[in-house]
Amino acid sequence: MEPSSGIKTWQWVVTVIVIIVLIIIGIMVFGNDKASDQDDLGTDIDTTDTTASIEANRVVLGDQFPGNVVFLSSVQLANGGWVVIHKDNAGIPGEIIGSMYFNKGINTGKITLTKPTTEGGIYYAMLHSDDGDKVFDDTKDLPLKDSKGNTIMKLFRATAAVGAGLKG
Numbered sequence: 001m002e003p004s005s006g007i008k009t010w011q012w013v014v015t016v017i018v019i020i021v022l023i024i025i026g027i028m029v030f031g032n033d034k035a036s037d038q039d040d041l042g043t044d045i046d047t048t049d050t051t052a053s054i055e056a057n058r059v060v061l062g063d064q065f066p067g068n069v070v071f072l073s074s075v076q077l078a079n080g081g082w083v084v085i086h087k088d089n090a091g092i093p094g095e096i097i098g099s100m101y102f103n104k105g106i107n108t109g110k111i112t113l114t115k116p117t118t119e120g121g122i123y124y125a126m127l128h129s130d131d132g133d134k135v136f137d138d139t140k141d142l143p144l145k146d147s148k149g150n151t152i153m154k155l156f157r158a159t160a161a162v163g164a165g166l167k168g
Contacts, residue, residue: 061125066121068113127153
Protein backbone atom coordinates (compact mmCIF):
# COMPACT_ATOMS: atom_id res chain seq x y z
CA MET A 1 0.00 0.00 0.00
CA GLU A 2 2.81 2.40 0.80
CA PRO A 3 4.31 2.56 -2.76
CA SER A 4 0.89 3.35 -4.24
CA SER A 5 0.49 6.26 -1.81
CA GLY A 6 3.90 7.64 -2.88
CA ILE A 7 2.87 7.55 -6.54
CA LYS A 8 -0.34 9.45 -5.82
CA THR A 9 1.59 12.14 -3.95
CA TRP A 10 4.07 12.42 -6.82
CA GLN A 11 1.18 12.73 -9.33
CA TRP A 12 -0.41 15.51 -7.28
CA VAL A 13 2.88 17.42 -7.07
CA VAL A 14 3.43 17.15 -10.84
CA THR A 15 -0.19 18.18 -11.54
CA VAL A 16 0.12 21.26 -9.31
CA ILE A 17 3.43 22.24 -10.95
CA VAL A 18 1.92 21.86 -14.44
CA ILE A 19 -1.08 24.00 -13.48
CA ILE A 20 1.18 26.72 -12.05
CA VAL A 21 3.35 26.70 -15.20
CA LEU A 22 0.25 26.95 -17.43
CA ILE A 23 -1.07 29.89 -15.40
CA ILE A 24 2.27 31.69 -15.66
CA ILE A 25 2.43 31.09 -19.43
CA GLY A 26 -1.16 32.31 -19.78
CA ILE A 27 -0.37 35.50 -17.91
CA MET A 28 2.74 36.10 -20.00
CA VAL A 29 0.92 35.52 -23.30
CA PHE A 30 -2.49 37.07 -22.64
CA GLY A 31 -1.83 39.45 -19.77
CA ASN A 32 0.37 41.94 -21.62
CA ASP A 33 -1.70 45.13 -21.95
CA LYS A 34 1.17 47.27 -23.22
CA ALA A 35 0.33 48.75 -26.63
CA SER A 36 3.81 48.40 -28.11
CA ASP A 37 5.83 45.82 -29.97
CA GLN A 38 9.50 45.45 -30.74
CA ASP A 39 11.05 45.60 -34.16
CA ASP A 40 13.84 43.25 -35.28
CA LEU A 41 16.44 45.36 -33.46
CA GLY A 42 14.61 45.10 -30.12
CA THR A 43 13.50 48.74 -30.21
CA ASP A 44 10.02 49.47 -28.87
CA ILE A 45 7.53 50.50 -31.53
CA ASP A 46 4.31 52.23 -30.51
CA THR A 47 1.43 50.26 -32.04
CA THR A 48 -1.38 52.33 -30.58
CA ASP A 49 -3.92 52.75 -33.38
CA THR A 50 -4.32 56.47 -33.89
CA THR A 51 -6.83 55.89 -36.70
CA ALA A 52 -9.12 53.61 -34.69
CA SER A 53 -11.95 56.12 -34.68
CA ILE A 54 -11.53 56.73 -38.40
CA GLU A 55 -11.34 53.06 -39.37
CA ALA A 56 -14.25 52.18 -37.09
CA ASN A 57 -16.59 53.81 -39.59
CA ARG A 58 -18.03 51.66 -42.37
CA VAL A 59 -21.24 50.78 -44.14
CA VAL A 60 -22.12 47.37 -45.58
CA LEU A 61 -24.96 46.73 -48.01
CA GLY A 62 -25.58 44.85 -51.22
CA ASP A 63 -27.51 45.68 -54.33
CA GLN A 64 -31.12 46.59 -53.57
CA PHE A 65 -34.53 45.94 -55.08
CA PRO A 66 -35.87 49.08 -56.78
CA GLY A 67 -38.18 51.01 -54.48
CA ASN A 68 -38.36 53.51 -51.66
CA VAL A 69 -36.35 51.60 -49.01
CA VAL A 70 -32.63 50.79 -48.74
CA PHE A 71 -31.67 48.01 -46.32
CA LEU A 72 -28.29 48.26 -44.59
CA SER A 73 -26.58 45.05 -43.47
CA SER A 74 -24.24 46.88 -41.11
CA VAL A 75 -23.40 50.44 -40.14
CA GLN A 76 -20.39 50.87 -37.89
CA LEU A 77 -19.72 54.31 -36.45
CA ALA A 78 -17.13 55.53 -33.94
CA ASN A 79 -19.58 58.34 -33.06
CA GLY A 80 -23.23 58.83 -33.92
CA GLY A 81 -23.72 59.88 -37.52
CA TRP A 82 -25.67 59.59 -40.72
CA VAL A 83 -25.98 57.19 -43.62
CA VAL A 84 -26.98 59.28 -46.62
CA ILE A 85 -28.21 57.82 -49.91
CA HIS A 86 -27.11 59.68 -53.04
CA LYS A 87 -28.16 59.20 -56.67
CA ASP A 88 -25.35 58.76 -59.17
CA ASN A 89 -24.32 61.86 -61.10
CA ALA A 90 -21.95 60.83 -63.90
CA GLY A 91 -19.91 58.54 -61.65
CA ILE A 92 -19.97 60.62 -58.48
CA PRO A 93 -22.52 61.00 -55.67
CA GLY A 94 -25.24 63.46 -56.60
CA GLU A 95 -28.70 64.31 -55.28
CA ILE A 96 -29.52 63.17 -51.74
CA ILE A 97 -32.64 60.98 -51.70
CA GLY A 98 -32.57 59.69 -48.13
CA SER A 99 -30.78 59.81 -44.79
CA MET A 100 -31.00 58.20 -41.38
CA TYR A 101 -29.20 58.80 -38.09
CA PHE A 102 -27.38 55.87 -36.45
CA ASN A 103 -25.95 55.72 -32.94
CA LYS A 104 -22.31 54.96 -32.16
CA GLY A 105 -21.46 51.28 -32.59
CA ILE A 106 -22.62 48.59 -34.97
CA ASN A 107 -26.19 48.81 -36.24
CA THR A 108 -28.47 47.46 -38.94
CA GLY A 109 -31.26 49.46 -40.44
CA LYS A 110 -33.31 50.68 -43.33
CA ILE A 111 -33.62 54.09 -44.89
CA THR A 112 -36.90 55.29 -46.35
CA LEU A 113 -36.17 57.39 -49.41
CA THR A 114 -37.76 60.64 -50.58
CA LYS A 115 -37.50 59.38 -54.19
CA PRO A 116 -37.51 55.69 -55.11
CA THR A 117 -34.56 53.91 -56.65
CA THR A 118 -35.13 52.72 -60.21
CA GLU A 119 -34.17 49.53 -62.04
CA GLY A 120 -30.55 49.69 -63.20
CA GLY A 121 -29.79 52.87 -61.25
CA ILE A 122 -26.52 53.40 -59.40
CA TYR A 123 -26.59 54.85 -55.89
CA TYR A 124 -24.21 55.54 -53.01
CA ALA A 125 -24.60 54.97 -49.27
CA MET A 126 -22.29 57.57 -47.71
CA LEU A 127 -21.37 58.11 -44.06
CA HIS A 128 -21.72 61.63 -42.68
CA SER A 129 -20.85 63.10 -39.29
CA ASP A 130 -23.47 64.72 -37.07
CA ASP A 131 -22.97 68.20 -35.64
CA GLY A 132 -24.72 67.11 -32.43
CA ASP A 133 -28.32 68.04 -33.18
CA LYS A 134 -29.36 64.72 -34.82
CA VAL A 135 -30.96 66.69 -37.67
CA PHE A 136 -29.35 66.08 -41.06
CA ASP A 137 -27.93 69.17 -42.75
CA ASP A 138 -25.61 68.43 -45.66
CA THR A 139 -23.79 71.74 -45.12
CA LYS A 140 -22.92 70.93 -41.48
CA ASP A 141 -22.95 67.11 -41.31
CA LEU A 142 -20.00 66.47 -43.58
CA PRO A 143 -18.95 63.17 -45.19
CA LEU A 144 -16.66 60.97 -43.07
CA LYS A 145 -13.20 60.15 -44.41
CA ASP A 146 -11.02 57.06 -44.00
CA SER A 147 -7.35 57.14 -42.98
CA LYS A 148 -6.35 57.89 -46.60
CA GLY A 149 -8.70 60.85 -46.87
CA ASN A 150 -11.28 59.06 -49.02
CA THR A 151 -14.99 59.54 -48.39
CA ILE A 152 -16.46 56.44 -46.73
CA MET A 153 -19.21 55.21 -49.02
CA LYS A 154 -20.50 52.09 -50.73
CA LEU A 155 -21.81 51.97 -54.29
CA PHE A 156 -24.88 49.81 -54.92
CA ARG A 157 -27.29 49.16 -57.75
CA ALA A 158 -31.05 48.92 -57.83
CA THR A 159 -32.00 45.72 -59.60
CA ALA A 160 -34.88 43.28 -59.51
CA ALA A 161 -32.30 40.54 -60.03
CA VAL A 162 -31.15 40.77 -56.39
CA GLY A 163 -31.29 37.24 -55.03
CA ALA A 164 -32.39 35.80 -58.41
CA GLY A 165 -29.73 33.12 -58.06
CA LEU A 166 -31.11 32.03 -54.69
CA LYS A 167 -33.57 29.19 -54.59
CA GLY A 168 -35.42 28.23 -51.45
